[in-house]
Amino acid sequence: MVGYAYGQEFTFQTKKIEINEKGNFVKAYQGKAISRDGELEIIGEIFDYDKEKNILEINNSGSIIIKTQKLEIFFDKSIVNQTNKTIESKGNVRILDKNNNLEIKSSYLFYDKNLSQIKSDAKTIIQDDIQNKYYVENFIYELEKNLLKVNNLVFEDKDNNKLSTSIAFINTKTNKLFGKDLSLDLKSKELSNNNEPRLKGNSVIIDDNFTEINKGNFTFCKKRDGCPPWQLTAKKIVHDKKRKIIDYENATLRIYDTPVFYFPKFFHPDPTV
Numbered sequence: 001m002v003g004y005a006y007g008q009e010f011t012f013q014t015k016k017i018e019i020n021e022k023g024n025f026v027k028a029y030q031g032k033a034i035s036r037d038g039e040l041e042i043i044g045e046i047f048d049y050d051k052e053k054n055i056l057e058i059n060n061s062g063s064i065i066i067k068t069q070k071l072e073i074f075f076d077k078s079i080v081n082q083t084n085k086t087i088e089s090k091g092n093v094r095i096l097d098k099n100n101n102l103e104i105k106s107s108y109l110f111y112d113k114n115l116s117q118i119k120s121d122a123k124t125i126i127q128d129d130i131q132n133k134y135y136v137e138n139f140i141y142e143l144e145k146n147l148l149k150v151n152n153l154v155f156e157d158k159d160n161n162k163l164s165t166s167i168a169f170i171n172t173k174t175n176k177l178f179g180k181d182l183s184l185d186l187k188s189k190e191l192s193n194n195n196e197p198r199l200k201g202n203s204v205i206i207d208d209n210f211t212e213i214n215k216g217n218f219t220f221c222k223k224r225d226g227c228p229p230w231q232l233t234a235k236k237i238v239h240d241k242k243r244k245i246i247d248y249e250n251a252t253l254r255i256y257d258t259p260v261f262y263f264p265k266f267f268h269p270d271p272t273v
Contacts, residue, residue, distance in 0.1 A: 101129035
């Protein structure tokens with residue numbers, strides 16, 4: 001293993017190093033590169049470092065540890081821009097966020113140290129430590145705020161309940177989710193195939209114990225063209241996951257979209273009961 005400090009920006013610990021005649025470009029193979037400040041520890045197969053641009057390219061797969069953020073990035077190709085303090089990763093990209101026990105998988109990710117932010121315009125899968133999965137069209141992750149902003153989210157919890165929402169904000173410390181324009185499919189092994197319990201609403205707040213929906217509706221009826229035969233609409237619907245109860249505030253029972261009964265307060269067991 002060869003050790004070489006290059007331009008005081010990186011120390012290369014690799015099997016082979018090549019330097020051009022002007023000394024402004026280095027190519028290294030199979031090993032490690034460590035940034036001058038010790039913030040980045042990079043493992044790769046092929047390193048290309050441009051001293052003038054202060055850009056390091058890593059090809060043929062590798063990984064980067066960002067120590068202060070407790071992040072580890074795996075990739076097929078990555079570009080580290082030390083001037084702008086950014087990292088652009090492509091291919092089979094995976095990030096382990098050890099602060100919040102998150103795993104992020106995508107084909108493209110961009111890390112900005114100055115903004116303390118990770119973002120992607122590619123489809124991404126995010127999974128937490130309690131097996132909740134978030135499938136998103138794109139996202140921005142504000143690391144210092146522990147806040148994920150996502151678009152076109154499909155969320156699956158450990159019980160296979162599925163939520164779809166156009167825009168959502170997720171607190172990665174508390175797993176609390178805020179979304180709007182949602183539909184929530186509730187799963188139960190006890191129900192027949194003719195029952196498809198689901199909730200819809202204008203906005204939603206979800207945490208580990210409750211799901212709260214504003215201006216929502218609920219039905220058991222199987223999905224079909226047009227409205228379901230019956231549904232409950234309400235100003236507020238709260239699903240208590242521990243008590244396995246669905247509570248309604250200012251609820252109306254509608255049959256083929258015709259209001260039949262009004263209930264100021266109403267509740268019933270959730271589909272798991």
